[in-house]
Amino acid sequence: MKKLNIGYTKTCSCEDNHINCLSAKEWLKGMVTIQEFFYEKRDIRDKTIHPAMYPIALPAHFIRLLTHEGELVLDPFVGAGSTLVAAQDLGRNAVGFDLQQKYVDLSMSRLTQSRLTRKTKQIAIADDAHNISKYLEKNSVALSITSPPYPQFLTHKRKNKSIRGNLRDNGHLHTVQQYSDDPRDLGLMAHDEYAKSLTEIYRGILPLMKPKAHCIVNVNDLWQDNKRYTTHAYVINALTKAGFEFRNTFIWDKRNLVNKVGIFGWPNNFISLGTTMEYILDFWRPVD
Numbered sequence: 001m002k003k004l005n006i007g008y009t010k011t012c013s014c015e016d017n018h019i020n021c022l023s024a025k026e027w028l029k030g031m032v033t034i035q036e037f038f039y040e041k042r043d044i045r046d047k048t049i050h051p052a053m054y055p056i057a058l059p060a061h062f063i064r065l066l067t068h069e070g071e072l073v074l075d076p077f078v079g080a081g082s083t084l085v086a087a088q089d090l091g092r093n094a095v096g097f098d099l100q101q102k103y104v105d106l107s108m109s110r111l112t113q114s115r116l117t118r119k120t121k122q123i124a125i126a127d128d129a130h131n132i133s134k135y136l137e138k139n140s141v142a143l144s145i146t147s148p149p150y151p152q153f154l155t156h157k158r159k160n161k162s163i164r165g166n167l168r169d170n171g172h173l174h175t176v177q178q179y180s181d182d183p184r185d186l187g188l189m190a191h192d193e194y195a196k197s198l199t200e201i202y203r204g205i206l207p208l209m210k211p212k213a214h215c216i217v218n219v220n221d222l223w224q225d226n227k228r229y230t231t232h233a234y235v236i237n238a239l240t241k242a243g244f245e246f247r248n249t250f251i252w253d254k255r256n257l258v259n260k261v262g263i264f265g266w267p268n269n270f271i272s273l274g275t276t277m278e279y280i281l282d283f284w285r286p287v288d
């Protein structure tokens with residue numbers, strides 16, 4: 001199969017050995033481990049359109065830190081296309097994959113700049129993330145960034161435990177918001193099968209990355225049936241097995257987004273308010 005016609009070389013005039021186009025001051029701000037991100041008007045907050053989206057500001061932050069203009073960003077689980085929108089804003093090429101044609105269409109519809117005037121391309125493709133290597137050249141991707149599906153999470157009926165009192169019945173209570181019934185959907189898999197699939201997918205992505213190119217995964221742990229599922233640990237293990245090296249952890253401080261939280265556990269069950277933060281795990285492709 002012919003590879004995708006998409007640019008991946010830097011078009012800015014920064015030094016070749018610089019990781020990004022930022023000044024020292026901007027770099028310093030970006031390296032603070034705990035970061036807040038704000039949703040803006042263009043972000044979609046309606047869970048009936050897509051059940052799980054990060055704000056455009058999140059991928060934008062890491063695209064600025066870890067790529068140059070003109071380079072190529074990959075999102076293996078593109079969902080509603082927030083990564084593609086951020087890449088378009090910042091003049092980076094980007095390609096995203098999703099099993100669902102409806103999410104690919106949604107992603108493409110959010111790209112506002114005319115294709116004719118754009119210097120860079122952003123493309124969403126309807127395919128299984130296992131097949132990404134069919135589309136991209138080796139050593140071409142400068143950054144992979146995503147929020148992946150969660151194992152068997154969306155197959156559960158929502159209990160909205162993190163929402164206070166009568167606000168809990170917000171139209172989503174007791175609904176099941178899975179992405180699809182497709183057996184290749186990682187959101188339907190049990191934890192072990194999920195970890196295996198994630199390893200296979202990222203093993204395929206590794207050679208497509210430039211050496212020392214970064215790979216960011218935004219993920220949170222889950223509480224289900226009074227048990228903690230350390231999804232972030234599954235992700236670290238899966239990507240390490242795939243050949244990536246774990247480099248940094250950032251914390252997404254979500255306190256600005258969850259001011260109406262219910263009280264978890266009081267007074268006898270010690271459960272942290274997981275909804276107030278998420279992990280942002282940073283890996284890279286080590287030099288061979």
Ligand SMILES: C[S@@+](CC[C@H](N)C(=O)[O-])C[C@H]1O[C@@H](n2cnc3c(N)ncnc32)[C@H](O)[C@@H]1O
Pocket residue numbers: 050052053054055076077078079080081082083097098099100103127128129130146147148149179184185186187
């Ligand atoms: C958490 S969402 C991504 C959200 C995205 N970061 C955003 O902000 O819009 C995960 C996506 O992974 C997709 N998905 C699940 N299994 C997949 C697979 N095997 N290959 C490609 N996409 C898959 C789902 O359809 C879902 O849209």
